[in-house]
Amino acid sequence: MAQLFETEPAATKAVAYAQVALEQGIDTAPTGLTYAVPAALADLKPGERVRVPLGRGNKPTNGFVVELHDTSALPSVKNIKPIIERDRHGVSLTPELISLAKWIASYYCCPLGMVFATMLPAAVKKGTGSVTRTMVGLAAAPEGRPTKLSKLQQAILDTATTRAAADHPWTEIKELADLAGARSVSPVKQLLDKGLLTTHREEEVRSDLDLRAQRAVGELDPLVLNAAQQTALDHLINHLDEGFGVHLLHGVTGSGKTEVYLRAIERVMANAHANGSDHPPSAIVLVPEIALTPQTVGRFLERFEQTNVAVLHSGLTAAQRHAQWRRIRRGEANIVIGARSAIFAPLSNLRLIIVDEEHESSYKQDQAPRYHGRDVAIKRAHLAGIPVVLGSATPSLEMYYKVSGSEFRVSSSGEATSHDTTQNSKLETRNYHLIRLPDRAPGMKMPQVEIIDLSDERRKRYEITGKAGVHLLSLALERALTQTLKDSGQTMLLLNRRGFANYIACPDQRCGWLMRCHYCDVTMVYHKDERLPTGGVVRCHHCEAEQTLPSTCPDCKKNITTFGLGTQRVEEELARKFPDARVTRMDADSMRHGRDYQQCLDAFRAGEIDILVGTQMIAKGLDFPNVRLVGVINADTALNLPDFRAAERTFQLIAQVAGRAGRSDKPGRVLVQTFSPHDPSIQLAAKHDFESFAERELQQRAAVGLPPIGRMARIVVRDKDHYACAERAQTLATQMQQFNADAGGQVRLRGPMPCPIARIADYHRQQIEMLAASAGPLQTLLTATRNSGLLRADQHVAVDVDPVALL
Template sequence: MPFADVAVNAAVPLLQTFTYRIPDSLRVEPGQAVYVPFGLRTLQGVVMAVREDSPVSETRDIAALIESRPVLSAAHVGLAAWMSEYYLAPLFDCIGLMLPPGSRQRPLTLLRPRLTADETGALGLSDEEAALLNLVIERGEVAQEEVRKAIGKRAAAIVASLLRCGCLERIYRLRPPSARPKAVRVIRLSDRAAARHRADELRADGSALALRRAGLLELLISEEEMPLSRARASGLTPAFARDLTDGGIAVTQEISLLRDPLAGREFAHRAPPRLTPAQEAAARAIARALEARASGQPAGFLLHGVTGSGKTEVYLAALDKAVSLGQRAIVLVPEISLTPQTVRRFAERFPRRVAVMHSGLSLGEHFDMWQAVRDGRFDVVVGPRGALLAPQPDLGLLIIDEEHEWTYKQQDSSPRYHAGRVARELCCLAGAVLVLGSATPDVESYFRAQEGDDQLLELPERVRPAAGGGVETAPLPGVEVVDLREELKAGNRSIFSRPLARGIQEALDSGEQVVLFLNRRGTASFVQCRDCGYVAECRSCSVALTYHEPERALVCHYCNRRAPLPASCPRCEGDRIRMLGLGTERVEEEVKKAFPAARTLRWDRDVTRGRDTHESILARFLAHEADVLIGTQMVAKGLDMPLVTLVGVISADTSLHLPDFRAGERTFQLLEQVAGRAGRGAKGGRVVIQTYTPEHPAIESAARHDYRGIAEREIAFRRRLGYPPFGRLAMITFSHTGAEYAREQAAATAQELKQKRRDLGLANIDILGPSPAFAHRVRGRWRWNILLRGSDPATILRGFPLRRGWTVDVDPISIL
């Protein structure tokens, strides 16, 4: 008798599966979505394995199949299990990332009456009880959550009383999926010759009605199919529709409509260019690995190319090879902001064969693209982190562009996975080739390539379009580091150093473009009273409020709480309130003051909340509708802006001195990446970096475009301290509304972990902390961190009973 191990979508986070008997009437295989009994409820689940015997003596039957076709491939079933084990995450949280969007079904608790309205009079109910009971009787059934929202804290007691006296009963049901295929009724041409003949007859009739019908029929002949709603708006009447269907000229039917975010956009085919020798060598190495997939040896590559070296052309050549072999691919980009430009490059090479998947799509678009990708309708899927888990069949190639970016790590919810690490496991399970690309690779990726775990491919020279066609080598932009201490000594109080101000003016005079980078939003970093030192802070978070001039409000960048700008100090009632620090809004204001003729655009999170805003800003700047682009790290990504001849870094110090071992590496990456936006056109370019610490190795390396130097320094530093790649990290964080309780629980847990370390004899694992998080209080909850460091720190956490309020982050990208 067959049994199935099922991951259940329960309210309680579960790491294990549950065994169910497979009824004789069902054919069940791994990856299928099923309904299973779980306690008093029926819940959603996914079959992880099928077996002939059961590890438990008593089992219940699978209730039904949700869909006969598996929702997860064999590779994704294995990947979900691996993610749960590796990241210590609930199994269904991992599976949920791979399900069709909107299909994850939570249980719904309903209240149903057990008597009629006529029977309620003699029950002696209170007014509140009678009102609720009458509501449930009137509506037949009511969601318990709806009752709680309507009544408030008293809801639980009232419901419990009505349940005890037998007036109500609870029933359980799954919420319906929040996304479904979109169906539309269409009229479709079935006999072109008969339709043409009928249209000619109507034209010959000459009446107004006949001419309208002839026009509609001619439109249908040209389009062959149109939605009924549009046909009716064009004059289709029920009588004429019957005439067409009865005569065999057309049929009406319901079809599923693909909600494609790229619908209506045409991408002219672009033939592959001639590759440089370095590009050709890299593409050949990847092509050989694609051809050798059948051997079962997974291959990994690190494509290290300087900014503007043509890494995308190598990706495209590799994709060409994969598609020619009958394989498909996934291409990851770090931000939604990069998706439009990347999609265009890939869609020009593979017209109508590129799917885009990201969180900016509507739920319906995301659902339809997921289904179309699973059906094998696209050769290439492009998107940020979540696109990694798209159900792409025949996966042969997985590319991660700008692989060093921290946005590839999911930090806010379980599972807290890193797309790069999960991609490596997926490639092993699917037998696919992995290509990581960056001008500033993550130090761990670079060390892995140095050790021979991945093959290092290098593009050491920048290239640009040549005047006579093809490409030519080009120099990297020159970098000038400006010591802001010397600027102050010279009496310059502007946010622009003298070299940067001269450079901006020269670029504007020459009709060129400028990018100004500051990795901080807002107008002022904080607001302070100059009499008593008071700083306006968020009431829910232990951080200063940032002033935003367009809203004339103080805003918390952690919880989004807003407050008006005080006219006087709340503490001493003084009126010397000053706005201190810089943000992108202030930089834009200063540009307009110093260079009144300059047209500006700002690119940060505050101006990109709407759909397609990233694409709109980039398109306007590329069309030279603006001269100066001011932005946060969004402008430091892999964007190609040929008219930019000057990049200015307003302050290189914003992240340099954070108490995180990756601070130097990240600062170098940001500076080198934003510097790479300059000089991609024929006019070349330059970079001005403003800093108070020009002697810092990260800034010195950025000024020389010296990735190897900073990487070797970081590797030596981490080797001494046992940080990745020479050891692994796991961080657990406790949060609670009570400050003292949070501290006590963190301290107690640290002691329990140390005791378990002694019991297991794991002397090579360090337990550091507890220590307050960098932002000690967020959204009203006090936070404490415990950091575990060693060869496999998760060993201590497996099976360790963490109380409610703890989160686990294996391989954290930040220890703040």
């Protein structure tokens, strides 16, 4: 260290001090470390990405400047290490994003630098695809005496002058020569030698993304909004300049929410000088997973052809993502459509945020920082003082609870009563609005949903055939399929489980052998695969471990049996029963790349597929007018999971997939097969009755203080060593109980206890669950625990605030 100062005193003399948050996240300094700013970097600004030395070995490490100070708050100024250099590609974040990052770091209990790292696409950090071009332009103050110029030299100088006047001061050497009619670049070089032209290096990211190809086709006729759409739009327009507000657009499936978003954005774009900013107005549209929602994206690209749209999602190559980000950062694109992380788009003058399908769990990131894209969107809107629109046919209970100004309070038995929640929520509801689109867009009706009792069905089959056993397709669904095929309509069949069979077992119940993963506490799933000599493979859906299918039980040597449902089995059953139908399966196994979805959906739209079988992937936002039949093979897959949101998920899945039917003037029909025909979430989904479902479910959650009425956080401790895991979890829990008691005991702590899946990928897992009446006490407890050094954000401990996945 000392040497560094002695050898380069002038360059490293500190002109200021910077708080730098390191991307790798340092738990002992969660908000960053102090570094000296050398004279060479005197113009450094907050938000810039820099390289700094770390640790004894001064390992160069990336971080972001959070704040700059004239003096250092640290006692020994001598030992402060200097920043090495700024990011080679000049990457920086806007002040607005710095504020947002600070909130995320504190709310989700994650080191600030890790949040910054998450905000930037990896391709931007690596500079993938960037090339440096040498540009030439007129020299500001030509050196030397004017000399006589050749005709070509003069032509080039004139061209450069004209371009400069037209706001293009810099041109590539070759291009300038071409424009002036010179055959080679030598006259340009001569002018550079004479000092009449000068050079400048410009970085550019090359990528070949053609957004035009992704536009929706058709739908060119301007739609006339129906009354509810118009009311919704008027409401939004009225609030555009009213500052922060959350507007939940609860519109039934096919109610035309997209059209409302489009018009609201049109309005924002038209109002260029609304707030006196130099930058054009901009907007962000979040969609759950772009590969699954190509139609929504297509509609935006179609409508805003003139404006500059950028897309950000995992289907792009690294260079394409980098190029899109640069366009946004430079202000060339001002409408950004993307998945979760697009909420970090570095836009200036942001005026509106839209979160489509806000209930989708894919908005929650499952690694640190474990943020929820929708909630970050709300915070970003709050910081920017602008409206955010959340759209869904099946709103999350979190959002519905907030906007409906619900009367639910945590009951006395739930311990979690607190007066301050009531007051907070009163304050909050003023900014929260509910807009409803109760009917489908003109010309379409909600489909009729029938519930089919599978136990009844089993009995009927037995009476007819004399054979016991479960059939994937009920008689009613079989008949409906036959009819739909005859009418040249299309069908979607949902089964939320991949593979062929999810149980591989010994047929002898006294033996009871069941094939489990070696590394996880779950059963293995059998996948058929004709490309394999064995005809299939047994796979774990949690760690991806694979084995071959055993032919006999390892314990008692009887021939094994496979049972349980899977999409492959449905596909096989359809091939047997409807040999002439064109069937395609759409799940994570059959669709490996973004373009697979695109191809499959294009084929479906073109009518080349009669029956589309798939997991929840097919339930999302798709709009195909010829779908007349939707079948849910088994509505119970999510119902019995050990997760307090099981009913909510079941409701959403059924309501959403049912919503794919009848999206034209032809009526749609939906058949839902279940062993729990009287379950309220299934019953109410069949009636399209979201309100009753929500009221009922909220009442039950209130009774036990669960979210959204109470707030939850969860800590998962994992370790390959069972005892180390249990011990660490116990130490943590004991310490937390103490902190909680010290702070007045406002948090209900549960655990440590094994997670519902107690081992994944050979890691044992223990959890501690926290519930409180509001977020504040959870924050206090987590902060105290972190400050005590017990909550390192390493691979052994995961902190999850507002958890979505509980397994």
